[in-house]
Amino acid sequence: MGDWLTPDAWQAVRLSLTVSLWAVAASLPLGILVAYALARWRFPGHGLLNGLVHLPLVLPPVVTGYLLLLTFGRRGWVGQWLDQVGIVLAFRWTGAALAAAVMAFPLMVRAIRLSIEAVDPRLEQAASTLGAPRVWVFLTVTLPLILPGILAGAILAFAKAMGEFGATITFVSNIPGQTQTLPSAIYAFLQVPGGEGAAARLVLIAIAIAMAALFLSEWLSRLVARRIRGL
C-alpha cells in the first residue's frame, strides 16, 4: 500500500475519512430533528427552513464556502465568538468537517425525512393512547422504524462529505496534513507535472468509496420499507 500511494496521498485519504466521519456524526442528531420537524410539524417558517436546508444543494459550493468564511472565519460574527472560547475553524480540519457537514446536510435530511414520512402517524397516535409520552413514542416507535433510513441518510451524507471540494477549499484552503482532503489532493496532484498517476489512484479510491456508499444506502432503504411493512 505504501508504494502504491505516496505518504501525502495516503494522508489525504485518512484526513478525508476523519473529516467525513466527524461531519456525519456531529450533524446526525440535528439532521434527525430537522427531518422530523419538516415531516411532522406544521409551523410558521416551515418553507423557509426547508429552503435553508436545501440551499447548499443548489448554491455554487464556492458561495457556501465564502459564506462559511464570513460567518465562521476568525473575524466572522460566530467565528469571533468561538475564537474567544478557543475554537478556531478556519483553515483547520474541523472547518473542513463543518463545510462537509453543511454540504452533506440536505442529502441526509432528505433521506431521513422520507423514511419518517413513510411511518404511519396513526401508529404514533396508538402509542400515545397506550400511555407513551411524546419523547417515548419517538424512541420506541418512530426511531426503530426509521433506523435503516437514518443509516442510509448517514451513508449518503458520508459519501457526499468525502467528495466535498468547492466549499472546503474556499473555507479552509488546501493545506497538506491539515485541510487537504481527498478531492483537494487530486486537484493539487493535477496542478504539478507528472502528478497524473497519483491523481488517478486517488480517483479510483474516490469512485470505490462512492459506489460502496450508494449500494449500502440503497440496500438499507429497502430494509426500512420492509420493516415498516412488518416483514
Place this chain on the structure above:
Amino acid sequence: MLSVALRHAFPGFTLDAGFEAPAGLTALFGQSGSGKTTVVNAVAGLLRPQSGRIAVGDTVLTDSGRGIFLPPHRRGIGYVFQEARLFPHLTVRQNLLYGHWFTGRGRQPDLPRVVEMLGIGPLLPRRPAALSGGERQRVALGRAILSHPRMLLMDEPLAALDQPRKEEILPYLERLRDHAGLPILYVSHSPAEVARLATTVVLLDRGRVTAAGPVAAMLSDPAIAPLLGLSETGAILAARVEAQEADGLTRLSTPSGPLFLPRVKADVGAMLRLRILAQDVMIATAAPQGISALNVVPVQVRDLTPTGDGVLVRLDAGDQVILSRITARSAAALNLRPGLAVHAVLKAVSVAPGTIGVSAG
C-alpha cells in the same frame, strides 16, 4: 360513567353532541360522516375540541372553560382502532405489553388472563405481519386492555373484517363487556352489531345526538328503531324457563302467556331475555286455526307507525310490548286501529345472546 359535551366546527360540518355513557357497552351509532369518530378521538385526546367538557367519573379529561386538556398518554383510555395499528417492529407479546410498560407502575400485567380470554396464546412470539385480520384485531384488543385503562374506545373494530372474522371476534367482545367491568364506547354503523353488543345506544346524526337510551327501549321504539335499521327492529321480552318437554321443546312463561322454543340450554326457573324481531311477527284478527307456528299470543294494538315501506305496529302483550312490521296494504285490509284485540303469530323467537340489554355491572 363517561360524560361528553362537545362543540367543534369543521368546514361544512359542525359537531354539537352531548351524552352520557353508563357502565356496559355504549354504542355510538350513525351514518358515515355523522361525527362518530370525531367524538371518539376527542374522548381519546387525539382531537382538541373548540369547546366542551369530557369527564370519566370524577376525572376531567377536557374542559375548554377551565383550559383543561389532558394529553392522550395521561388519559388512561384504551383505544381499539378500525385497523389494528399494531407496531410492526414488535412481536405480539411486546405489542401486548407496550402500554403496561408506561402505565404499570409496579402492577403485574394480567397477561395470562387476557391472552386466555382472547385466545391468542399461540401468537405471542409472532410479528403482526404474520397475523390474519381477526387475529390482529384480537391482539389490538388485548393491547388496549393491558394498558390499565379506565375505559375503552372502539372505532368500528370489525368494519375491516369479513363475516367469518366478525363472528370470530364478537364472542370476545361480549365476554369483555360482561366480565372486564370496563365501560366501553363503541362506534358502529351496523345495526346487527349494535343489537348484539350494546347495553346503551346513542344515535348521532349530522353531528347531533338525536336519541339515547337503553338498547331494548331504543330497538322497540317505533320512532327510533327505523333509524337503527328495520331488520333489527324488535322487542325484548322477559321470560322464565318452565319445563324441558319430551319432544325437544322448552316451555317458557311470559306475562302474555306460554311460549315454546326449540331446546334452550337453561335450567328450569332461569330468567331469559327473548328477542322477537318485528319482521318475524304476523298479525291475525281471529285466532288462527291449522297453523304451524307454535307461538300465538293474544295482544291489543297500541299504535301504528308508518315506516319507509310498511307499517310498524306496536302490540301490548300484558305489560310488555311486541312489535310487528307489516305492509300498509295488510294494515288497511285488517282495518288495524289502536285498541283492537288481535293475535300475534310469532314466526321466530330467539334467546337474546349474552346479556343483551342488561348492564354489565
